Amino acid sequence: MTLNFIDITAFIVFILLVIFVSVYLSRKEETSEDYFLAGRSLSWWVIGLSLIASNISTEHFIGQAGQGFKGTVGLAIASYEWIAAIALVIVAFFFLPRFLKSGIYTMPEYLGKRYDTPTRTFMSVMMLVFYIGVTMATVLYAGAFTLHTIFDIPLHYGVWTIGLIAGAYTVYGGLMAVVWSDVIQGSVLLLGGLIVTLLGFKAVGGIEEFVKLSEGRLHTILPADHPELPWTAVLIGGMWIPNLFYWGLNQFITQRTLGAKSVIEGQKGILFGATIKLIIPFIVIFPGIIAFELYGDDINNPDAAFPILITKLLPSGLIGILLAALFGATMSTLDSLLNSAATIFTVDIYKPFINPKANSKKEIKIGRIATLIFTVLACIWAPVLTSFEGGLYLFIQLYWGFVQPGILAAFLLGMLFKKIHGKAAFTGMLLNIPVYGILLWLLPNIAFLHHMMISFIAIVIWMLAYSYMFPSKTTRHIEITNIKTEKLPRLVKIWGMAIVVATLGLYILFF
CATH class of the missing domain: 1.20.1730.10 (Sodium/glucose cotransporter)
Incomplete structure (x- = not known):
């Protein structure tokens, strides 16, 4: 050019x-909040x-x-x-x-x-x-x-x-x-x-x-x-x-x-x-x-x-x-x-x-x-x-599949169900890696988006089953800060x- x-x-x-x-x-x-979150x-x-x-x-x-x-x-x-x-x-x-x-x-x-x-x-x-x-x-x-x-x-x-x-x-x-x-x-x-x-x-x-x-x-x-x-x-x-x-x-x-x-x-x-x-x-x-x-x-x-x-x-x-x-x-x-x-x-x-x-x-x-x-x-x-x-496009899309389904499952289930606990979330995210990798190996000819959905469903089932079969004795709640609550x-x-x-x-x- x-x-x-x-x-x-x-x-x-x-x-x-x-x-x-x-x-x-x-x-x-001047503060970490200024630097990391623009104050x-x-x-x-x-x-x-x-x-x-x-x-x-x-x-x-x-x-x-x-x-x-x-x-x-x-x-x-x-x-x-x-x-x-x-x-x-x-x-x-x-x-x-x-x-x-x-x-x-x-x-x-x-x-x-x-x-x-x-x-x-x-x-x-x-x-x-x-x-x-x-x-x-x-x-x-x-x-x-x-x-x-x-x-x-x-x-x-x-x-x-x-x-x-x-x-x-x-x-x-x-x-x-x-x-x-x-x-x-x-x-x-x-x-x-x-x-x-x-x-x-x-x-x-x-x-x-x-x-x-x-x-x-x-x-x-x-x-x-x-x-x-x-x-x-x-x-x-x-x-x-x-x-x-x-x-x-x-x-x-x-x-x-x-x-x-x-x-x-x-x-x-x-x-x-x-x-x-x-x-x-x-x-x-x-x-x-x-x-x-x-x-x-x-x-x-x-x-x-x-x-x-x-x-x-x-x-x-x-x-x-x-x-x-x-x-x-x-x-x-x-x-x-x-x-x-x-x-x-x-x-x-x-x-x-x-x-x-x-x-x-x-x-x-x-x-x-x-x-x-x-x-x-x-x-x-x-x-x-x-x-x-x-x-490059395939590279970036393909490899993020090893973590995205597990992380999404951990956040969604944590917001929707109080009984989901840390061990279920941790093992679910960890499980994402072998499940997604096996799907890529066994089903190489289908769209990677299908691999991601199958992985997500498998992890959700695992987290729900683990949490209800092995319940935690303590429940963690997220504290609300002093951010003003406004009517939408x-x-x-x-x-x-x-x-x-x-x-x-x-x-x-x-x-």
Whole structure:
């Protein structure tokens, strides 16, 4: 890809602007609550944009656009966004109030309060292993691949460049730096995606001509025997497990909702993010389909569809800014991962086991050191992913299945049933590893989402049976903090219902 001087300048200036604003606005962190949870002062619109910016990475604007270009899945890939919208509504009304009222910093901390220390520690360790070994490394490699595609920078240089830049402002500013970098980069990325889509419609001859040329790519429901996204797994099966885990129990995402100034502010932020989720397929997948219609004969690699569409449709300067935002999306995801991993290490491992008397200054120092160490580890590990033949997307989805069903079962059953105890939760999460692994081995030809659902059901049965056959003599209750309890506004209720109705409407429209 050839960029002119204006595009390169715009790219560099935008990245520097993001770093400056993030560092400047986070310069006054004094307590651990300031550093890890932005002083619990985040407004709804900041939370919503940060949620989406942390979620959106190269996987979306490169991978999902590529799926639209290929056509084997087409618009059905939008289920990852639209099922997420309903999952976010569930998180807003069911999960978030419980988390904020318990006063927790981390998701493992909640398990510690509900169950016991071993359960909390097990989740903490597993989260750190998977954040560093799977998600961080994947994001780093994907971002480096984007840099290599745009500027022909060697992959290992790209990995360390992204890691050190994102690590530096995360070390300095904590969650406040993370969310403001997310707000800037996410806003520009969403606006840029919208512009590309509108210009694409114009280039292809209008929306009606686009639909006419799409040749069956605009269907969301695929056959039950589809190897990747069978409708059974999407609508009533395994897709709900990674979505409820990712949006409700994943420290990397939930940390900004835990930083909300109130329960209602957090709920509005989540619903704002869910609303944006409904729009994302139109500005990510549609451009991939448009690229096929306009330049299908000239594009050999489907993952190049979105970058090529940018260079063909956008004017100089705007190309550089949008590519910078695309690169920045990688940094937004990485900085969120680094900050959440450092929070888990400090709150759930360092303070309980190494230094229980640590004050806020010590916790901030440890959090910064942990962030730096995790950055280096992820940069070292990222190049190893080049040897994974299944591709980055399969890598990240496949391996999270070893922990997601068990963790979701532990949280859900702990909230719904008082008799579920720590030993049942701990052994259930531990059981997830062999059960999921055996399913992958015995049933390699079915969608991984089915493996996740079977694992989840098996773990739920185990936890219920264990708890009722071997009941605990003591019951643990989660204490409510001094967070003010507010009556849920009617507007918030209507907003949540409207998102569910809109999602169902989109599935009907693109059936």
